[in-house]
Amino acid sequence: MVEVLVTGGAGFIGSNFVEFALAAHPDWRITTLDKLTYAGRLENLREVMDHPRHRFVRGDVADAAVARPLVAAAEVVVHFAAETHVDRAIQDAGAFIRTDVYGTFVLLAAAREAPGLRRFLQISTDEVYGSVAAGASTETDELRPRNPYAASKAGADRLAFSYWATHGVPVVIARASNNYGPRQFPEKMIPLFVSNALDNLPLPLYGDGRQSRDWLHVTDHCRALDLLLERGRPGETYNVGGGSELENVALTRLILDLLDRPASLLRHVPDRPGHDRRYRLDTAKLRALGWTPQIEFGPGLRAVVEWYRDNEWWWRPIKEADPAFRAYYEQQYGNVL
Ligand code: NAD
Ligand code: TYD
Secondary structure, eight states: OEEEEEETTTSHHHHHHHHHHHHHOTTEEEEEEEOOOTTOOGGGGTTTTTOTTEEEEEOOTTOHHHHHHHHHTOSEEEEOOOOOOHHHHHHOOHHHIIIIIIIHHHHHHHHHHOTTOOEEEEEEEGGGGOOOSSSOBOTTSOOOOOSHHHHHHHHHHHHHHHHHHHHOOOEEEEEEOOEEOTTOOTTSHHHHHHHHHHTTOOEEEETTSOOEEEEEEHHHHHHHHHHHHHHOOTTOEEEEOOOEEEEHHHHHHHHHHHTTOOGGGEEEEOOOTTOOOBOOBOOHHHHTTTOOOOSOHHHHHHHHHHHHHHOHHHHHIIIIIOHHHHHHHHHHHTTTO
């Protein structure tokens, strides 16, 4: 059995990865370590909770007493755990520094001592490059993160690299573009806009809405990570981009069309401070290993919109009954919607 530690596995991408990996690798035994912050939810692991090759541990990656023995027992670490929402980082970045930077340090320090560790896959993001006016970011481009979330992820990304360069920890770094898929927390654009549209609530589009993102289906991301665990070289960084670039305003209209909702639900609201105008990844390095995205954005978005329509049980309690979410929504949108 291959012992795999997945941090942040109760979140959006982590839970999709745990499901994907258990199905793809009959010889993997997965431990999910997750603090269950507001974004981490046990129902995300519903399908695998009783799986004989999966166990869940509630704990903080920044707590060495919890993290060290788990890393020591692992052959593979896939490190998703992070605070992830840009707008929350703008409100208050403290938790981002603590989890994304210090938490990554705790895991890397443990990885340095782990006797059988073969791979430490650091889940980074295209946001570390900052806004790209034209062309596409390649892995050797300068990092120019422009918001506190992106800066904390850039810190973690380079810290992971330094533990390879300095201590020989077998770190591979994956920088993915914006993911979409089932179980994404409804503070992020696509699930927020889809669930608001379903309820005939306004869709708060920041600024002129002409910012663009490079959308990647979460399953294509999982496939890429799986390939990188097999073929990625320690010390190397790989971009994982969907190649489906779309302006936010066009995406908003697509969502409204798919749900047969009026264009009047689109509401321009003041822009996000430091809002990156455009992300776009060059993925030649990953494609050379044999990966290409398999889910086209059109059908992928349609399926995901259907998932949120058919799974209100998943998002409605968060949006309507979770006081922390209500407080966040009020603070973020109360004055503008
Ligand atoms: P998410 O917010 O849905 O999930 C994050 C998970 O980490 C949650 O389950 C949360 O409980 C857990 N967590 C947070 N702090 C923790 C701590 N201190 N200890 C243990 N667990 C903790 O995020 P996501 O969208 O699934 O993102 C996962 C990773 O992928 C992150 O590292 C993120 O930076 C990266 N990423 C995300 C995207 C995207 O579009 N969502 C794109 C590129 C990279
Ligand atoms: P988001 O899902 O927060 O991801 P990221 O900031 O990591 O790219 O946002 C995606 C895009 O949608 C981004 O350009 C910001 C924009 N956006 C809005 O216009 N309104 C919103 O309410 C949110 C949450 C995002």
